[in-house]
Amino acid sequence: MYWFHNTLFSANLQTHTATIRLTFAYTGYTRSGSDIQLIIKLIQLYKDHPEKNCRNCGKELHGRSDQVFCNDTCRNTYNRGKRRESQGSLDPYIAKVIRVIQRNHQIMIRYMPGGEPRVISRYELIDAGFHFKYFTSISITRKQEIYHYCFDRGWKELENGKILLVFSFEQLEI
Numbered sequence: 001m002y003w004f005h006n007t008l009f010s011a012n013l014q015t016h017t018a019t020i021r022l023t024f025a026y027t028g029y030t031r032s033g034s035d036i037q038l039i040i041k042l043i044q045l046y047k048d049h050p051e052k053n054c055r056n057c058g059k060e061l062h063g064r065s066d067q068v069f070c071n072d073t074c075r076n077t078y079n080r081g082k083r084r085e086s087q088g089s090l091d092p093y094i095a096k097v098i099r100v101i102q103r104n105h106q107i108m109i110r111y112m113p114g115g116e117p118r119v120i121s122r123y124e125l126i127d128a129g130f131h132f133k134y135f136t137s138i139s140i141t142r143k144q145e146i147y148h149y150c151f152d153r154g155w156k157e158l159e160n161g162k163i164l165l166v167f168s169f170e171q172l173e174i
């Protein structure tokens with residue numbers, strides 16, 4: 001009967017749960033009539049107030065009745081999974097381009113984690129998996145310098161196969 005208390009009595013009813021566990025562990029649940037009465041009562045209570053579990057990790061929730069996740073990490077993990085699912089239903093070409101742009105962004109973050117401009121060779125970027133063809137926005141300065149961005153990270157082509165990496169928060173504005 002272990003599964004019985006494990007599945008039915010582990011939530012909400014802290015005090016009762018402790019009692020039932022003792023009963024199961026040391027005396028067995030059929031030993032006394034009052035225990036059976038308590039179990040029946042608990043089953044009723046459980047039916048009226050079913051346990052709620054985190055939608056991501058399945059852990060029991062003890063918070064507000066509208067709580068869905070145990071914490072922000074679980075919420076984010078769940079939502080990321082959902083997003084990935086919905087991307088999976090996109091046209092495969094579009095999903096591929098989105099992945100390329102995300103990878104470009106990741107690579108630029110790796111080379112300038114704090115966002116300070118940095119000069120790097122074009123080949124090093126390509127070796128890292130960078131794809132110059134895809135970006136999310138373009139910015140041309142008054143001096144006719146062209147910057148391509150993937151979200152808030154961008155690049156400008158310099159001479160001699162060098163690339164200037166830059167950060168611009170404004171590029172996130174739509």
Ligand SMILES: [Zn+2]
Binds near residue numbers: 059
């Ligand atoms: Zn969780």
